[in-house]
Amino acid sequence: MKNFGLIGAAGYIAPRHLKAIKETGHNLVVAMDVNDSVGIMDSHFPEAEFFTEFEQFSGYVEDLKQTGQKLDYIAICSPNYLHLPHMKFALQNGIDVICEKPLVLNAEDLETLKRYEEQYGAKVNSILQLRLHPSIIALRDKVAAAPIDKVFDVNLTYLTSRGKWYLKSWKGFDEKSGGVATNIGVHFYDMLHFIFGDIKKNEVHYRDEKTSSGYLEYERARVRWFLSIDANHLPDNAVQGEKLTYRSIDIEGEELEFSGGFTDLHNQSYQNILVGNGYGVEDNRAAIETVAEMRNAEVIDFPVNAHPLLEKVKG
Template sequence: MTQRLRVGIIGAGGIASDAHIPNYLKCGDKVELIAIADVVKEKALQVAQKFHIPHAFSNYEKMLQEMELDAVSICTPNKFHAPAAVAALEAGCHVLCEKPPAMTASEAERMARIAKQTGKILTYGFHYRHSPQVEALKRFIDANELGEIYSARAQALRRRGIPGWGVFTNKELQGGGALIDVGVHMLDTALYLMGYPEPAIVLGSTYQKIGTRKGVGLFGEWDWKNFSVEDLAQGMIRFKNGATLLLEAAFAANIEQHEMMQVSLMGDQGGADVFPLKIYQEKYETLIDITPSYLPKQGYHEVEIARFVDSCLTGTPPLSTPKQGTILQHIIEAFYQSAETGEAVKISLNEY
C-alpha cells in the first residue's frame, strides 16, 4: 500500500456527505477520495461533484471491481452493511462501517470472520468513543480510579427526535428504531468503558406509542403513517462477570429535555457521568466530585476518521474491533427477541 490511502464511499446519504467525506478531506495528503457509489446514481453524481470525487457508481460491486481502493466507508442503511462490508473486505479493502455493525448477530460474525481471513481492518462508526470525555474517563478507569465497575446506565433519549429524513423509521431496512439507531451509541460507549464484558442475559421491552401519530417533530416531520419501528426501548443486560447495565433509547418520549445522551458508571472505588464528565469518589474520609477544568475541543467524527486512516496506513489496531461489534450485535438481537417474546434471552457467543 502507498502512503496515500485510496478511499471509496458506499452510500451517498447524509452521514457520508456530512461526516465521512469532509473528514477524509481534512486528512490532507494521507487520503485520496477516488469514488462513491449509491443505488441512486444521481445522488452519487451530486455528492461526487460537490466534493470533487472523480468517479461515481450506482453499484458498489462495480466500484470495487474497477477502482484500485485501499479502504471504504460504508454509509448505507443497516440492511446493506454486511453485504457491502464482506464485498469490500474480499476485494482487499479496509472497512469503516457505520453503526450498527449489521442487522443480525450472524451477519456481524460473518463480517468479523472475513476480516480475520483477509487480514484487513474492520471497524465501526461508534464516534462517541473518540470524544474527549470518554477518552479522559478511560484513562481514569485504566488507572483503577473507579475500581470494579459493576453497574451502569446508558441513555439515548429524545423528546420528539424522530428523524424526518432517510429510512430510520423503516424496520425492513434498519432492523429497528431508537435502540439500533441512537441507543447503540450509548450502549457501545458503556460497554467500552466497562471493558466490553461478555453478556449473559438480556431482558428488554419496546414500545410504539408516539411515532404512529402526527406530532411535533424537532427533526422535521416524520412519516407517521409508515412508522414501523419502536419509539422507545428499555431493558437490562446482565454480564457473566455479574455486572448489570440498564439501557434506555427513545426517538420520542414525554421527557423534559429535548435530547439526553448519557452513560453513568458505578464502581467500588468511584462512579462517573460521562456527558458532561463528572467523577464521584470517597477519599480521605471525604466525598468528592471531580470535574475537568479543561478538555480539548475535537470533532468526534474527525478523530474517528483520522484514526481509521492511520490504522490503515500503519497497521495499528482500530479502537473498535470486530469482536466488540459481534458482542454488541448479539445484545441488540437478544433485546428485540426479548421484547417480542416477553422473556429474558440468554446469549451464547460463537467463535468465528
C-alpha cells in the same frame, strides 16, 4: 496517498467520512448512492466518479482492479441492512473496509466477515468513535481505578426526535435498521461495554417502533436505559439543534459530560485505521450481540429495575 471508494454518499454520516478522507490526505476516487443529492462531494472531491446504481459502481471498481489501480479502502455509510453485502463485495475484491455502526445486524454475520477476511486477505475496520472521546476514556480510567468490587449505578437516557419520515424510511423497519435500540443506541452499548466490561444480564422492559427501554448488568455497572425518537417524551430542557435532543448518562448522580468533542472523532478513527490500529470485527461483537438480544427478547411487563421515564410512557 490511499485511494477510497464510498458507498452511501447521500447519507447523514457521509460528510464526516468525506472530511476525514480529505483531511488525512487521501483521495476519493468513486462514490455511489441511490439518491443523487450528493453536492457535498464538491466541497471535498469534485473530480470523484459517482454512480446511482451499485452495479455501475461495482463494475467501475472491478475495472480499476484490472488496470492495476485497485482501491485501498471502501467506506460504507449505506443503510444498516446493506452493510454486510457491501462489505462482502469490498473484501472479495481485496479492498479493506471502513464501516459505520452497526457493523452488522446479527452476531452470525460477524462470522461471515471473519471468513471473508481470511479468504480474501482484506480487513474490516469499524467506526466506534465514542471509544476515542476524552470524557469516555477518563470515565473508563476512573472505573478501572475504583475498588475491584465496586459496581456503578447508571441511568442512560437518549431522546432524539424524528419526524413522520423516519418510520416510512428504511429506518422504520426492524429487518432493515434493527429497530430503535440498534439504530440510535448501538454505539452507546459499545461504550458501556468499553467502560464497564462484559455483559451479564440483558432485560427489555418496553419496545415499540419509536421507543425502547430496559436494564443491563455489566461486570462493573447496573444500567437502566431509555431510548426514543418520540418528541412527546422529551423533557423541557431538551436541546434545540437540527432536531430536539436530550442525552444524559448519569453515574450515581454525576452527569457524564460528552456533548462536545465530537468534531474530529471520525478523523481520529481514520488516522488509527490507516496505521493499522482500527477496531475490527471482534471489537463489535459485544454491542451486536446486545442489540440482537434486545430485538428478540421477551418484554418484562413489571420490571424491578425500570428506568424512571418508563412510567411516563406506559401511563
